[in-house]
Amino acid sequence: MTAEQAAAAIAERTGVPRHRVAVVLGSGWQEAAAEIGAPHASIPMTELPGFGKPSAQGHGGMVHSVTVNDNNVLLLMGRQHLYEGYTPQQVVHPVTAAIAAGAEIVLLTNAAGGLRAGLHVGEPVLIADHLNLTARTPLVGARFVDLVDAWDPELRALTREIDPSLTEGVYAGLIGPQYETPAEIRMLSTIGADLVGMSTVLEAIEARSLGARVLGISLVTNMAAGVTGEHLSHAEVLAEGQAAAPRLGKLLRGILERV
Numbered sequence: 687m688t689a690e691q692a693a694a695a696i697a698e699r700t701g702v703p704r705h706r707v708a709v710v711l712g713s714g715w716q717e718a719a720a721e722i723g724a725p726h727a728s729i730p731m732t733e734l735p736g737f738g739k740p741s742a743q744g745h746g747g748m749v750h751s752v753t754v755n756d757n758n759v760l761l762l763m764g765r766q767h768l769y770e771g772y773t774p775q776q777v778v779h780p781v782t783a784a785i786a787a788g789a790e791i792v793l794l795t796n797a798a799g800g801l802r803a804g805l806h807v808g809e810p811v812l813i814a815d816h817l818n819l820t821a822r823t824p825l826v827g828a829r830f831v832d833l834v835d836a837w838d839p840e841l842r843a844l845t846r847e848i849d850p851s852l853t854e855g856v857y858a859g860l861i862g863p864q865y866e867t868p869a870e871i872r873m874l875s876t877i878g879a880d881l882v883g884m885s886t887v888l889e890a891i892e893a894r895s896l897g898a899r900v901l902g903i904s905l906v907t908n909m910a911a912g913v914t915g916e917h918l919s920h921a922e923v924l925a926e927g928q929a930a931a932p933r934l935g936k937l938l939r940g941i942l943e944r945v
């Protein structure tokens with residue numbers, strides 16, 4: 687219900703009846719948005735029904751409408767997290783609303799710690815699969831959603847054509863907000879994680895449940911706890927995002943031009 691209200695508000699405020707693609711820009715990805723194109727309409731999230739105010743530093747709190755080739759694209763500048771006290775339904779609400787506003791493709795971005803040897807800080811990595819370690823689900827009522835190929839193989843192949851140097855990985859989503867211990871990171875490696883972060887998995891589940899195609903890209907902003915012995919900080923996450931912004935922005939634009 688609120689998702690439909692938010693979708694109606696988005697259509698009215700942007701003058702665009704349907705946005706075919708939605709992009710969620712997480713920590714480290716805010717500056718990349720500038721490379722996508724100039725928005726023709728922008729709405730503060732606080733003015734949209736059911737939206738919260740992203741409080742994590744580096745999250746813009748705006749919804750932009752941009753046109754890339756013939757695609758109307760919604761850029762969601764920031765997200766809500768479980769660690770801010772939001773419920774799973776509140777966390778996914780912007781994605782639910784974007785799909786109600788017409789999104790058939792949902793592109794989820796985030797900052798992540800890198801676990802796998804060979805990953806580098808500043809490198810974008812395609813999400814090939816996930817581990818939902820939040821012990822939560824956004825689904826209420828929907829039953830037994832299939833998550834095989836949840837991270838759309840065709841969209842991943844298309845993205846690798848644009849940037850053949852991209853690798854893929856399994857993203858482990860935890861609640862946070864504390865970073866992991868080195869022991870937790872060893873455990874996550876053992877159970878198959880390449881990347882670790884505090885978002886994205888619930889949004890992907892929601893989007894698949896509603897039939898949207900999902901593409902995900904993590905920016906490796908640091909090596910995970912214990913991998914190098916260095917300490918972790920959110921400032922480092924944001925700084926790496928800034929440094930990578932031109933590459934990330936070009937990649938996003940390339941994807942949006944082709945989907």
Ligand code: HPA
Binds near residue numbers: 798800
């Ligand atoms: N762990 C969890 N979330 C993160 C990390 C990390 O190392 N880096 C960026 N987000």
